């Protein structure tokens with residue numbers, strides 16, 4: 001259970017039901033009033049070494065930008081939803097940005113406004129739309145603090161159109177198992193070899209627990225997908241990922257194996273990550289490998305095309321062998 005060290009809050013949050021509930025829940029935690037959750041001067045000044053310590057705080061505010069971004073992978077729109085950032089610390093997390101301002105968990109209490117926009121957009125559209133609500137945070141983790149996932153599923157079920165989807169690296173799914181989701185929600189479990197989880201995905205759930213969670217979600221009638229992501233080309237990566245695929249084959253339930261689709265994403269990394277990680281996690285493995293990575297613009301690093309191509313061929317071969325009937329939505 002996450003127990004924040006301090007709460008940084010915008011004063012308007014008390015005009016919202018969730019804001020009141022969170023202030024009551026954390027009444028014994030020290031509070032700091034802030035003007036704007038996007039710009040907390042005190043946090044901006046902290047050094048990279050304090051990265052993990054910063055994540056022990058909870059920021060609570062009102063989301064002001066509600067712009068949907070078109071998407072063409074497993075959804076039609078990426079939707080800014082009820083949280084941003086995370087209490088865990090995957091070393092490659094793309095939510096990390098300059099000056100640490102996006103690393104910690106921010107909760108947004110105006111959930112009615114956000115869900116209402118999703119429902120209205122879905123109902124106005126001729127096409128059945130899918131909304132990705134988990135691209136800015138991990139909603140299963142967030143739910144353990146706010147119960148927002150329970151609230152969302154219960155309040156979305158009667159919408160006449162539209163679907164929701166989100167990825168997760170966490171196993172705390174019991175709260176949503178008995179909900180009447182009406183088949184409108186797809187949960188995508190993100191997996192990696194246990195070796196990578198231990199050394200890179202600090203604070204997330206173990207592989208076996210993630211597999212058990214996705215089996216439970218399928219049993220509860222949710223649509224499910226598996227994200228093998230991000231694929232990280234450490235020295236013996238092919239052995240590790242082959243082992244992962246075999247574990248998935250042996251431990252995913254028959255129902256999951258019958259219906260789940262896959263997404264496979266190679267890691268992208270950045271100069272900012274290298275700087276934060278070398279100071280915040282000096283003993284961790286180095287994910288930047290200049291032999292096999294290239295600059296991808298704006299300080300980003302990607303695997304060189306020839307390595308990625310070889311990786312894609314390898315993964316497709318193994319997936320064809322172990323999951324011949326499951327669709328791979330994309331490999332990027």
Ligand code: SF4
Pocket residue numbers: 085086087088089090093094095136137138169201204
């Ligand atoms: S669990 Fe997801 S949101 Fe949290 S640090 Fe890892 S990649 Fe980022």
